[in-house]
Amino acid sequence: MIWKNALAYADRTAICSGGQHYSYIELESRSREWSALFLQETSAPGQIAFMVNPGFDYVAVQWGIWRTGAMAVPLCLTYPLPSLVYVLEDAQVSQVVVSSEYAPLLRDYCVAAGILLHVVGECSLPEIVELPIVTPEHPALMLYTSGTTSNPKGVVLTHDNLNAQMEHLITAWQWTSSDHIICVLPLHHVHGVVNVVGCALYAGARLSFLPQFSPKELFRSFVEDGLTLFMAVPTIYYKLIAYWESLAQMEQEALTAAMQQFRLMVCGSAALPVTTMEKWQHISGHTLLERYGMTEIGMAISNPYEGERRPGYIGEQLSGVEVRLVDEEEQPVPSGTMGEIHVRGRNVFRQYWRRPEQTEEAFTTEGWFKTGDMAVVEDGYYRITGRSSVDIIKSGGYKLSALEIEEVLRTYPGIADVAVVGIPDDEWGEKVMAALVIKHDVDLEAVNTWIRGLMAAYKTPKKYIVVDELPRNAMGKVVKNEVKPLFNTNQES
Ligand code: MLC
Numbered sequence: 498m499i500w501k502n503a504l505a506y507a508d509r510t511a512i513c514s515g516g517q518h519y520s521y522i523e524l525e526s527r528s529r530e531w532s533a534l535f536l537q538e539t540s541a542p543g544q545i546a547f548m549v550n551p552g553f554d555y556v557a558v559q560w561g562i563w564r565t566g567a568m569a570v571p572l573c574l575t576y577p578l579p580s581l582v583y584v585l586e587d588a589q590v591s592q593v594v595v596s597s598e599y600a601p602l603l604r605d606y607c608v609a610a611g612i613l614l615h616v617v618g619e620c621s622l623p624e625i626v627e628l629p630i631v632t633p634e635h636p637a638l639m640l641y642t643s644g645t646t647s648n649p650k651g652v653v654l655t656h657d658n659l660n661a662q663m664e665h666l667i668t669a670w671q672w673t674s675s676d677h678i679i680c681v682l683p684l685h686h687v688h689g690v691v692n693v694v695g696c697a698l699y700a701g702a703r704l705s706f707l708p709q710f711s712p713k714e715l716f717r718s719f720v721e722d723g724l725t726l727f728m729a730v731p732t733i734y735y736k737l738i739a740y741w742e743s744l745a746q747m748e749q750e751a752l753t754a755a756m757q758q759f760r761l762m763v764c765g766s767a768a769l770p771v772t773t774m775e776k777w778q779h780i781s782g783h784t785l786l787e788r789y790g791m792t793e794i795g796m797a798i799s800n801p802y803e804g805e806r807r808p809g810y811i812g813e814q815l816s817g818v819e820v821r822l823v824d825e826e827e828q829p830v831p832s833g834t835m836g837e838i839h840v841r842g843r844n845v846f847r848q849y850w851r852r853p854e855q856t857e858e859a860f861t862t863e864g865w866f867k868t869g870d871m872a873v874v875e876d877g878y879y880r881i882t883g884r885s886s887v888d889i890i891k892s893g894g895y896k897l898s899a900l901e902i903e904e905v906l907r908t909y910p911g912i913a914d915v916a917v918v919g920i921p922d923d924e925w926g927e928k929v930m931a932a933l934v935i936k937h938d939v940d941l942e943a944v945n946t947w948i949r950g951l952m953a954a955y956k957t958p959k960k961y962i963v964v965d966e967l968p969r970n971a972m973g974k975v976v977k978n979e980v981k982p983l984f985n986t987n988q989e990s
Pocket residue numbers: 681682683686687688689709710711730732733765766767788789790791792892893894895896925954955956
C-alpha cells in the first residue's frame with residue numbers, strides 16, 4: 498500500500514505545496530489523523546468525497562480515506578452545485594471533506610442530505626486510532642467519467658488496480674526516488690491522480706503542486722525548482738508554446754536551458770498534434786513521449802522511454818498490460834488492419850458503480866475491456882484512428898459526453914431539439930458546439946449563462962447556432978457528421 502511504502506522514505510520530502518515542504522513521515526501521520534476523524538462516526542464509512550485544492554491536504558485526505566478502507570471520490574473543483582449533488586448522490590457518499598472556500602457551496606446540501614461535512618483547517622483531527630486492515634482488493638478510488646451514456650458513471654478502481662497502474666509506469670518511464678515532478682492537472686482524473694501524484698509518491702519522489710495552471714508560474718518553477726519530469730495534456734503544451742513565443746529572447750533562452758535539464762516530458766489524454774510535438778522539441782529540446790490511457794484502465798500503450806518516440810503514434814503496449822485490436826465480431830485483426838482497442842490486465846477497473854449492466858456490456862466474455870477507441874498497428878506501433886462513438890468529445894484532455902450536454906440543453910424553454918458535436922481545434926483538440934432547433938426566439942447569451950449554472954464551464958458549448966432542422970437518417974437519428982459542417986456556414990453564436 499502506498500502509505501506503507503511511504504515509511505521507507507521517512508524524512509525525504511514528499512510534497513512541496515503552498516510554499517512548504519512536507520516529508521513522507523508527515524504525510525503518513527497526517528493521513529492517519531484524517532482516518533481517525535472519518536472513523537469517529539462509523540467503522541465503515543463507505544464512500545468519502547473530497548473537494549480539496551491540490552497540495553499536501555489533498556493527498557493526506559486521500560490517504561486518510563484509503564486507510565479506513567473507504568473509497569475516495571475526488572470532486573471537480575469547478576463543478577456548480579447541481580453537478581456536485583449528482584456525484585454525491587450517485588456515489589452514496591457519507592462524508593465530504595472540503596477546502597474552506599467550497600464549504601458555503603456544499604454546507605446546506607450536506608446538512609439536508611445528512612452528509613458529514615469536514616472543512617480542512619477548521620475541523621480538529623482526533624487522536625490516532627487503530628486502523629482496519631486494508632487489502633489490495635478494497636475499492637480505493639471512484640472517478641466519474643462521461644461517455645456514451647448521458648450521465649457520468651463512477652469507475653471503481655481497487656488498490657490492486659492502482660498499484661498495477663503505478664508499477665507499470667514507474668517501470669516503463671524509469672521513475673526513481675530522485676525524481677521531482679510538478680502537478681498542474683486537475684485531481685479528479687486519472688492523468689493527475691495516478692500518473693503524476695500516485696507514481697511520484699509510490700516511487701518516493703518529490704511532488705510539487707501548482708494549484709492552478711498558469712504558463713508564467715509553471716515556467717518559473719521550471720527554472721527554479723530543479724524538476725526532472727513533466728506530464729500534461731496536448732492543450733497545455735499548446736498554451737505553453739504560445740506563452741514561450743510571446744517572451745523576449747533572453748527569457749526564452751533561459752527557459753530552454755532549464756527544460757533541457759529534465760529527464761522526461763510526457764503527453765497524453767488526447768491526440769498530440771505533430772506540429773505541437775515539433776514546436777515543443779524546438780523550444781525544450783525534448784521529444785515528447787506520447788502515451789494512451791483511459792479512466793477505466795489507467796495507461797495501456799506508450800512510446801518508449803529509450804528508443805524511437807514516433808510522432809503521430811502512441812507506441813507499444815506497456816509491460817504487464819495486454820492489448821489487442823478486434824473487428825466488429827470481436828475477432829483479432831491482422832497487423833495493418835484497423836480495429837477496436839481491447840485491454841486486459843491487473844490495471845483494468847472492477848465495475849461501473851451501481852451499473853451492473855453497463856459493466857457487463859463493457860467487457861467481452863473473456864474479460865477484455867472494450868475501449869471504443871479505434872487504432873491500427875504500423876511497424877509495431879499503435880496509431881489511433883478514431884473513436885467508435887461520435888458522442889464522445891475530447892476538449893483540453895477532458896472527455897465530454899455530447900448526450901449529457903444535449904440532455905441539459907433540451908430542458909431550456911424554447912429549445913425544441915439540439916445536437917452537440919466536437920469540432921476539431923488546434924488548441925483544444927475538439928471544441929464543443931451546439932446546433933439548436935428553437936420553438937420561439939431564444940437569447941443564446943442567456944442559454945450560455947444558464948447552462949454554466951448547471952455544469953462545469955469546460956463542458957459547455959463554445960458556440961451555438963440556430964438551424965431549421967437537424968440532419969437525420971432514414972431511422973430518424975441525427976447524423977452528427979452532417980451537423981459538423983453546419984458550423985462552417987452558420988455565423989450565429
Ligand atoms: C478550461 N476551459 C475549457 C477547458 N478548460 N474549455 C474547454 N475545454 C477545456 N478542457 C475554459 C474555461 O471554461 C474558461 O472559459 C476558460 O477556458 C479559461 O479557464 P481556465 O480554467 O483558466 O483554463 P485553463 O486553466 O487554461 O485550463 C486549460 C487546461 C484544463 C488545459 C489546463 O482544461 C485542464 O487542466 N485540462 C486537463 C484535463 C485532464 O486532466 N484530462 C485528463 C483526463 S484522464 P470561460 O469562457 O469561462 O472563460 C484521461 C486518460 C488519459 O484522459 O489518457 O490520461
